[in-house]
Amino acid sequence: MGKLIRHLWESMLDSIRDLAPIVGVIAFFQLAVLQQPIPNLFGLLTGTLMVVIGLTLFVHGLKVGLFPIGESMAHDFAHKGSLFWLIAFAFSLGFGTTVAEPALIAVANEAATVAANGGMITDTPDEKESYAQGLRLTVAISVGLAIVVGVIRIIKGWPVQYLIMGGYIGVVIMTAFAPKEIIGIAYDSGGVTTSTITVPLVTALGVGLATSIRGRNPITDGFGLIAFASLTPMIFVMGYGMVL
Amino acid sequence: MGGILQFFDTLVTTVRDVIPIAAIIFGFQFLVLRKPVTNMRQILIGFGFVLLGLAFFLQGLEQALFPLGKLMAQQLTAPEFLGISATASEISNNWQHYLWVYLFAFAIGFSTTIAEPSLIAVAIKANQVSGGAVGTWGLRIAVAIGVAVGISLGAYRIITGTPLHYYIIAGYVIVIAQTAFSPKSIIALAYDSGGVTTSTVTVPLVAALGLGLSSNIPGRNPLLDGFGLIAFASLFPIMSVMGYAQLSEWQARRASKTRGAHYGE
Numbered sequence: 001m002g003k004l005i006r007h008l009w010e011s012m013l014d015s016i017r018d019l020a021p022i023v024g025v026i027a028f029f030q031l032a033v034l035q036q037p038i039p040n041l042f043g044l045l046t047g048t049l050m051v052v053i054g055l056t057l058f059v060h061g062l063k064v065g066l067f068p069i070g071e072s073m074a075h076d077f078a079h080k081g082s083l084f085w086l087i088a089f090a091f092s093l094g095f096g097t098t099v100a101e102p103a104l105i106a107v108a109n110e111a112a113t114v115a116a117n118g119g120m121i122t123d124t125p126d127e128k129e130s131y132a133q134g135l136r137l138t139v140a141i142s143v144g145l146a147i148v149v150g151v152i153r154i155i156k157g158w159p160v161q162y163l164i165m166g167g168y169i170g171v172v173i174m175t176a177f178a179p180k181e182i183i184g185i186a187y188d189s190g191g192v193t194t195s196t197i198t199v200p201l202v203t204a205l206g207v208g209l210a211t212s213i214r215g216r217n218p219i220t221d222g223f224g225l226i227a228f229a230s231l232t233p234m235i236f237v238m239g240y241g242m243v244l
Numbered sequence: 245m246g247g248i249l250q251f252f253d254t255l256v257t258t259v260r261d262v263i264p265i266a267a268i269i270f271g272f273q274f275l276v277l278r279k280p281v282t283n284m285r286q287i288l289i290g291f292g293f294v295l296l297g298l299a300f301f302l303q304g305l306e307q308a309l310f311p312l313g314k315l316m317a318q319q320l321t322a323p324e325f326l327g328i329s330a331t332a333s334e335i336s337n338n339w340q341h342y343l344w345v346y347l348f349a350f351a352i353g354f355s356t357t358i359a360e361p362s363l364i365a366v367a368i369k370a371n372q373v374s375g376g377a378v379g380t381w382g383l384r385i386a387v388a389i390g391v392a393v394g395i396s397l398g399a400y401r402i403i404t405g406t407p408l409h410y411y412i413i414a415g416y417v418i419v420i421a422q423t424a425f426s427p428k429s430i431i432a433l434a435y436d437s438g439g440v441t442t443s444t445v446t447v448p449l450v451a452a453l454g455l456g457l458s459s460n461i462p463g464r465n466p467l468l469d470g471f472g473l474i475a476f477a478s479l480f481p482i483m484s485v486m487g488y489a490q491l492s493e494w495q496a497r498r499a500s501k502t503r504g505a506h507y508g509e
Binding site for chain 2: 043045060062073161171184200
């Protein structure tokens with residue numbers, strides 16, 4: 001227990017250091033550039049304290065919970081030797097973590113508004129709702145597929161850059177044909193899909209697989225899953241914009 | 245009292261977001277792998293820590309940093325602050341007016357990235373796997389510089405109204421060229437760092453900046469021009485991380501060369 005508290009205390013000092021820049025930036029712009037007092041100082045201080053506590057607990061949970069389970073599962077899948085189940089797991093992890101992602105829900109709703117304004121769909125709540133829903137599913141499927149492709153890459157030991165270049169070419173080709181209104185949203189959708197809980201799990205999965213499979217190097221082969229997951233949504237969202 | 249209720253709300257939302265993920269993990273663990281997990285108790289406690297930590301983190305951001313940061317993005321892009329009048333549309337060429345905007349974009353991009361939990365996770369893992377060769381701080385600072393430059397350039401794009409895809413395609417060309425010259429071990433990690441940077445902390449503040457700029461600058465449409473900052477923020481870290489690796493490799497080579505020369509004497 002004493003060890004846990006000492007450990008948490010140390011990682012809290014780390015968290016304070018991690019958050020110092022953002023507090024400094026906001027204070028500088030508020031006081032020196034905009035020259036305004038800080039409103040609700042008490043709320044600001046307690047809020048910042050909560051952020052520090054939250055980050056500390058999160059990083060601790062990451063080390064004792066998310067990383068070990070991700071790696072132990074990767075290890076077990078590699079030893080079970082069933083490619084089917086590994087792929088099913090990879091797809092579910094990508095799809096399941098993305099479909100409910102709050103940032104994606106926000107982007108999908110904005111995209112529906114843009115589509116309605118651009119005359120791609122009629123401007124009724126029902127139509128926009130179904131457009132946003134379809135977009136969310138499209139992105140979630142694309143992330144699921146991305147993790148699957150990434151896992152197959154780790155198993156086969158393909159170099160990551162060829163697949164990424166293929167993805168880039170896909171993005172460029174789709175950009176040429178996609179409706180102009182959708183391009184900005186499509187490009188942004190790549191960045192918003194990977195959430196705070198998905199990233200550690202997917203990273204642990206990749207590194208775990210690369211460690212368990214003979215001939216793979218965890219640093220060159222283990223990373224790269226997230227890169228795919230942020231590339232495929234761009235292609236799929238533009239495709240969605242073209243089809244609808 | 246209201247604060248406690250709000251915190252409870254955030255906790256419930258976090259739990260709801262995590263349930264599908266936990267269901268997939270434990271479902272596959274018990275139904276497919278059918279193997280007891282070593283240290284199950286500790287892993288469950290870890291999940292508890294993650295949940296509680298995220299709830300605190302999000303609640304604190306909502307209460308403290310987001311309202312002020314978003315307000316700031318609005319004020320810095322307000323026509324009065326920028327000195328634009330509704331009639332003068334050619335002002336967009338006068339970049340000095342926007343100096344504070346660029347500085348804010350740079351500073352907020354850098355500082356939110358340093359605080360981003362997913363990047364911390366990837367940095368910890370990369371440090372472990374590389375046996376300490378990839379420093380957690382080196383990686384995080386390289387990524388943060390990439391995001392800072394990306395967001396500033398993205399702000400410049402909104403201000404000048406140039407098409408987004410030219411920048412992104414040019415960025416791709418640079419990334420591919422850098423890939424050819426980077427140490428093999430960093431490539432996958434560099435590509436990954438593009439996707440992890442834009443998460444909980446960065447997205448809301450950057451989106452507020454994009455919205456403020458595109459709704460206040462004459463001739464910009466927030467629905468069309470407000471997007472794209474996130475895309476910049478996910479592309480530029482790839483370049484900065486590869487650049488960082490190239491630089492460290494070059495330094496190491498130079499150091500070993502001078503050492504070699506020294507021994508040769």
